[in-house]
Amino acid sequence: EDKVVQSPLSLVVHEGDTVTLNCSYEVTNFRSLLWYKQEKKAPTFLFMLTSSGIEKKSGRLSSILDKKELSSILNITATQTGDSAIYLCAGGDNQGGKLIFGQGTELSVKP
Amino acid sequence: DSGVTQTPKHLITATGQRVTLRCSPRSGDLSVYWYQQSLDQGLQFLIQYYNGEERAKGNILERFSAQQFPDLHSELNLSSLELGDSALYFCASSRWGAGTYEQYFGPGTRLTVT
Numbered sequence: 001e002d003k004v005v006q007s008p009l010s011l012v013v014h015e016g017d018t019v020t021l022n023c024s025y026e027v028t029n030f031r032s033l034l035w036y037k038q039e040k041k042a043p044t045f046l047f048m049l050t051s052s053g054i055e056k057k058s059g060r061l062s063s064i065l066d067k068k069e070l071s072s073i074l075n076i077t078a079t080q081t082g083d084s085a086i087y088l089c090a091g092g093d094n095q096g097g098k099l100i101f102g103q104g105t106e107l108s109v110k111p
Numbered sequence: 112d113s114g115v116t117q118t119p120k121h122l123i124t125a126t127g128q129r130v131t132l133r134c135s136p137r138s139g140d141l142s143v144y145w146y147q148q149s150l151d152q153g154l155q156f157l158i159q160y161y162n163g164e165e166r167a168k169g170n171i172l173e174r175f176s177a178q179q180f181p182d183l184h185s186e187l188n189l190s191s192l193e194l195g196d197s198a199l200y201f202c203a204s205s206r207w208g209a210g211t212y213e214q215y216f217g218p219g220t221r222l223t224v225t
Binding site for chain 1 (some may be wrong): 113142144146153154155156159161166167169201205207212213214215216217218219
């Protein structure tokens with residue numbers, strides 16, 4: 001059965017810290033790994049990764065996929081209180097494209 | 112704002128009842144996905160439609176059904192509701208129907224079954 005596992009499940013840091021969120025996946029006919037941020041409402045899209053070893057960056061956030069290890073990481077540097085949210089990782093296949101989500105990592109950034 | 116709209120925002124109903132949730136995808140998107148988010152199960156894929164046709168099915172209960180209309184909006188019908196159906200229901204849309212592409216989520220419908 002397809003599965004996505006995230007770690008840690010929760011994390012508390014202080015502003016300015018750098019954090020690394022982990023995601024491992026087992027998805028049949030895997031095509032892409034997606035990261036979303038959820039703040040008490042709808043998940044908002046962050047990154048989609050399809051190629052191994054190529055880093056995607058957006059401001060202080062970056063992510064990379066390792067297809068050999070079936071894993072991905074999301075890095076957030078110089079964290080701010082506005083980064084507090086649940087970060088969701090999802091694996092997608094090359095069929096219809098349904099997403100299999102992990103449990104999420106709840107990040108809390110303290111001032 | 113993702114461009115995906117969902118109505119209603121909140122729905123409170125009694126066990127045994129039937130409800131319909133509505134979703135309009137982003138302009139130009141042909142695929143609509145329905146997901147259920149509950150505290151114990153997380154975000155779970157229910158069903159996908161692409162250009163009016165069912166494309167993929169997840170662990171969707173037989174009491175639940177969906178359709179996508181010619182104008183590409185979609186409806187999720189939930190019947191014989193049980194307390195355990197209380198959850199946040201999200202619709203997402205993407206441009207294509209095959210392979211995984213960015214999916215953009217609507218604001219969700221919070222369903223409470225009493």
